Amino acid sequence: MVIAVIGAQWGDEGKGKIVDLLAERFDVVVRYQGGHNAGHSVQIGNQSFVLHLLPSGVVHQGKTCVLGNGMVIDPKAFFEEADRLMGQGITITPERVKVSSRAHLILPYHRALDHTSEERLGNERVGTTLRGIGPAYEDKAGRRGIRFADALVPEVLRSRIERNLEDANRIIEAYGGQRLEASPIIEETSAIVERLAPFICDTSHFLNQAAARGESILLEGAQATLLDVDHGTYPFVTSSSTVIGGALVGTGLAPKHLAGVLGIVRTYTTRVGEGPFPTEMLESEAELGQLIRERGREYGASTGRPRRCGWFDAFATRYAAEINGFTSVALTKLDVLDTLDEIKVCVGYNLDGKKCDSLPAVSQDLRRVEPVYETLPGWKSSTLGMTDLSELPRAAREYVNFLSNHIGVEIGLVSTGPERSQTIIVRESALAKWLRG
Numbered sequence: 001m002v003i004a005v006i007g008a009q010w011g012d013e014g015k016g017k018i019v020d021l022l023a024e025r026f027d028v029v030v031r032y033q034g035g036h037n038a039g040h041s042v043q044i045g046n047q048s049f050v051l052h053l054l055p056s057g058v059v060h061q062g063k064t065c066v067l068g069n070g071m072v073i074d075p076k077a078f079f080e081e082a083d084r085l086m087g088q089g090i091t092i093t094p095e096r097v098k099v100s101s102r103a104h105l106i107l108p109y110h111r112a113l114d115h116t117s118e119e120r121l122g123n124e125r126v127g128t129t130l131r132g133i134g135p136a137y138e139d140k141a142g143r144r145g146i147r148f149a150d151a152l153v154p155e156v157l158r159s160r161i162e163r164n165l166e167d168a169n170r171i172i173e174a175y176g177g178q179r180l181e182a183s184p185i186i187e188e189t190s191a192i193v194e195r196l197a198p199f200i201c202d203t204s205h206f207l208n209q210a211a212a213r214g215e216s217i218l219l220e221g222a223q224a225t226l227l228d229v230d231h232g233t234y235p236f237v238t239s240s241s242t243v244i245g246g247a248l249v250g251t252g253l254a255p256k257h258l259a260g261v262l263g264i265v266r267t268y269t270t271r272v273g274e275g276p277f278p279t280e281m282l283e284s285e286a287e288l289g290q291l292i293r294e295r296g297r298e299y300g301a302s303t304g305r306p307r308r309c310g311w312f313d314a315f316a317t318r319y320a321a322e323i324n325g326f327t328s329v330a331l332t333k334l335d336v337l338d339t340l341d342e343i344k345v346c347v348g349y350n351l352d353g354k355k356c357d358s359l360p361a362v363s364q365d366l367r368r369v370e371p372v373y374e375t376l377p378g379w380k381s382s383t384l385g386m387t388d389l390s391e392l393p394r395a396a397r398e399y400v401n402f403l404s405n406h407i408g409v410e411i412g413l414v415s416t417g418p419e420r421s422q423t424i425i426v427r428e429s430a431l432a433k434w435l436r437g
């Protein structure tokens, strides 16, 4: 059984907790795109783990973790994270952590190019995490990238770094940046790739074999649907394919193994970085946005940046549900809305007085759309830690049903707090069945 977990909005929907909950029931946990731009926090007892690059399943002993071919991996970031986790008592060995030989490396010039690119864009900048993600994917699509398989061959690593750095330096210097020297990058990368060598293998073969043996595999999305390079709010997106199609491409798993797709949806919306955000709480609602930011602790796990906050956008979430074919949805952070008098939900967009049939493709249009809101009463009482739908105040239950109807997908789980135990599993949902195994 292969299940994919994918964020439906602009990221930070609380995938870390849900993947952690599911991971117990799965044999293998896999990342399929992105790199250390992600930030998942997992709370286990009184220990807190922050993961950027490794799949969240790594904090569960006995699970195999895979970094798939669709990822771009900074080998230094890999060991920084692995060493930190080992310091917290987690075992990181080649037996349980596997890195695809076809994944691409992020090197220091990618980080420098990420800075240059953002500076060049000025007011139009994307607000990237500056981790070199975009430039590494540019090299991949430009057929000059360096994969781990290539990096293991010293002459190939040397010649590709020398050649790519020549081009990179031209751009970096043209925009006033500091020229980078090839030798230290080659030496440092060779040493670190040598340390990584035992972890590197053909992960597509490993995963297809595991699926054929009947092992259960959890595909852990990073970023989210509206940040997808094809289907997101382009150009204010990340450079990878975050949606279900990307999960298959980024792992090499045959589609026949896929049993379901779980969408992660938060009861409100946030966005980090630049880009259109139709339901953002601005001006008269800015104070409300600040309240949600504080109650929901909405600060980036990777960069510490405050997240922009807004109302639930059922129109955009329905679009995400359509593209990913969500089988079930996990609704997170219900308790954050506990104090509100009323709650708005965007159920459609108008553009130039006309109703939009689907999400506008042009970012300037997305900035201009007028959200159509419906207002629901708040429940004004604590839902923190509730574990059964019947415990929820009526207005909270109605809010959950309202969202489910507008997204067009069942709600399989409602999260009522950061702890693993603060969760409602909806009996008879597809998600409950996956959890039963």
Ligand code: IMP
Binding pocket: 010, 011, 012, 037, 038, 039, 126, 127, 128, 129, 130, 131, 132, 133, 134, 222, 223, 227, 236, 237, 238, 239, 272, 273, 274
């Ligand atoms: P990049 O992935 O660093 O190239 O950044 C591209 C866009 O994706 C920026 O708007 C980032 O803020 C956003 N982004 C990247 N990773 C995450 C994430 O894990 N959560 C939320 N937004 C992200």
